[in-house]
Amino acid sequence: MNKLKALITGITGQDGSYLAEFLLEKGYDVYGMIRRSSVENLYRIEHIKDKINFVQADLLDQLSIVNAVREACPDEIYNLAAMSFVPTSWKQPVLTGEFTALGVTRMMEAIRHINKDIKFYQASSSEMFGKVREVPQNEQTPFYPRSPYGVAKAYGHYITVNYRESYDLFACCGILFNHESPRRGLEFVTKKVTDGVARIKLGLEDALYLGNLDSKRDWGYARDYIEAMWLMLQQDSPQDFVVSTDQTHTVKEWVQAAFSCLDLDWEKYVKIDERFMRPAEVDLLVGDSAKARKHLGWKPKVNFKQLVEIMVAHDYDRLKKLV
Numbered sequence: 001m002n003k004l005k006a007l008i009t010g011i012t013g014q015d016g017s018y019l020a021e022f023l024l025e026k027g028y029d030v031y032g033m034i035r036r037s038s039v040e041n042l043y044r045i046e047h048i049k050d051k052i053n054f055v056q057a058d059l060l061d062q063l064s065i066v067n068a069v070r071e072a073c074p075d076e077i078y079n080l081a082a083m084s085f086v087p088t089s090w091k092q093p094v095l096t097g098e099f100t101a102l103g104v105t106r107m108m109e110a111i112r113h114i115n116k117d118i119k120f121y122q123a124s125s126s127e128m129f130g131k132v133r134e135v136p137q138n139e140q141t142p143f144y145p146r147s148p149y150g151v152a153k154a155y156g157h158y159i160t161v162n163y164r165e166s167y168d169l170f171a172c173c174g175i176l177f178n179h180e181s182p183r184r185g186l187e188f189v190t191k192k193v194t195d196g197v198a199r200i201k202l203g204l205e206d207a208l209y210l211g212n213l214d215s216k217r218d219w220g221y222a223r224d225y226i227e228a229m230w231l232m233l234q235q236d237s238p239q240d241f242v243v244s245t246d247q248t249h250t251v252k253e254w255v256q257a258a259f260s261c262l263d264l265d266w267e268k269y270v271k272i273d274e275r276f277m278r279p280a281e282v283d284l285l286v287g288d289s290a291k292a293r294k295h296l297g298w299k300p301k302v303n304f305k306q307l308v309e310i311m312v313a314h315d316y317d318r319l320k321k322l323v
Contacts, residue, residue, distance in 0.1 A: 007031040007074040009059065009107070010081030011052070014183040015123070017044035018226045019078060024051055026230070031072040033057045033065075033081070044183050059103030062110075069110045069118075076233050078121045079107050082153070087187075089149035100152035101159075108163040108171065119233045120171040122160040125153040126178065126218065126244070126285045136288040138242055139175065161240070170238045174229050177244035177287045180307060181222040182314035189251060190219065193258045194311040198319045200269050201262040209273040213252040216284040220245045221302035221310070231296040244287025245300050257305060261312040 006023050010016040011032030023030050031053045032045070042049050057068035059081055069077070082100040083089060089096040104122060111118045129137045130146035145151045157173050164171040184191040189210065196208035220243075228243045259266035292298050302310070 003027060003029045004076065005029045005031065005072060005074045006076045006078065007033060007055070007069065007072045008078045008080060009033045010079075010123075012041050012044055013080060014044065014181055014185070014222055015179075015226065015229075016078075016080050017048075017183060018181070018223050019080070019229060020045055020048060020052060022226050022230065024048060029053065031055055031068075031074060033068050059099050059106060062106045065106050066110045066114065069114050073115075074118060076119045076121070077107065077111065078123075078229060079104060080123045082123065082156075083149065089147050089152070093148035096148045097152050097155075100149065101155035104156035105159050108159060108169070111169060111171075112163065112167050116167065116169055118170075119238075120160070120169060121229055121233055122156055122171065122173045123229075124157040124160075124173040124175045124240070125150065126175060126242075126287065128154045128157060128175070129285060132284055135284065136244075136246060136286045138288040139240055139291055157240075164238055170233070172232045172235075172238040173240040174225075174232055175240065175242045175287075176225055176228075177218040177220065177242070177285060179220045179222040179225045179243075180311065182311055183222070184311070190254060190311065191315075193251075193255055194308070195315045195319070197258045197262055197264060197266075197269075197312060198315040201264060201316065202319055202323050204319065204323070207269050207271050208255075209271050210251070210255070211273065211275075213250065213255065213270075213272070214283070215251050216248045216286065217251070218244045218246065218248050218286045219254070219304060219307060220300050221307050224300045224302055228292055228296060228298045231298055235295070239291075239295070241292040241296065242287045242289050243292055243298070244289045245304070246287055246289055247304065248284065248286035249304055253304075254308060257308040258312050261309055262316065 055068040057064035083096040127150035128143040131144040180190045199205040
């Protein structure tokens with residue numbers, strides 16, 4: 001029996017690295033789409049890079065995507081690549097649209113012209129809900145994005161649905177709520193906090209500067225969410241699913257939990273900096289993953305407190321080696 005083959009865009013990111021591990025354990029041949037760069041950015045997959053087949057392509061370049069899909073001949077494509085840091089999307093809104101919105105269209109076009117039997121997963125985002133119309137948010141909740149990133153993700157979501165319905169493709173969207181891990185980039189507030197508290201504990205910093213502490217998010221563990229992506233492509237028919245813990249916590253609660261892990265009083269060290277406030281804030285995101293739990297048999301394994309503890313412990317151990 002031939003091995004299944006999967007092509008992952010964004011394989012060097014948090015989700016891509018966990019997904020690559022997961023699929024390798026499932027016995028897949030894994031192909032990773034990477035952009036040509038003078039500097040390698042493979043640190044998240046350094047431990048498995050010899051098991052991955054890399055193909056060069058760029059979401060901005062249609063022909064390179066077509067060539068990558070032809071080279072990999074995948075059974076499944078997971079489109080995780082995007083301009084994924086929300087604040088940057090205001091500084092580079094056009095580029096965000098090119099990558100995060102039109103990049104999806106280019107992927108769908110490649111599938112349509114090369115092999116319509118390829119199963120396609122699109123990484124949609126809870127940021128599409130933005131100024132939420134209802135609480136909690138499920139697959140039927142209307143979108144009201146509040147950032148160029150959220151708008152671009154909404155386009156990517158709808159173009160996936162449109163191609164599915166227009167060309168009878170197996171294409172589905174996972175509307176994933178915030179999911180974190182030790183592999184999260186430092187520009188994200190969750191990682192900024194866990195890294196910051198470790199630095200303060202070790203005497204490397206004396207303060208942590210943050211923006212809005214009242215924003216509420218539904219935070220889960222990225223490693224848990226990868227399984228849901230895969231399960232979506234194993235169903236008899238393509239559908240879209242919300243993936244979430246169905247619980248919400250404020251940024252302040254994340255801060256409190258992180259500082260308590262290292263027995264510190266957060267109020268002594270956290271300073272509010274206006275530079276980190278968004279032009280248009282998303283105040284409350286909390287998912288309703290009942291459909292995923294029922295149809296995929298999926299549920300999160302790591303809770304909020306455990307997630308914070310995992311990340312703080314990782315950052316403390318990592319930074320302690322530098323002291």
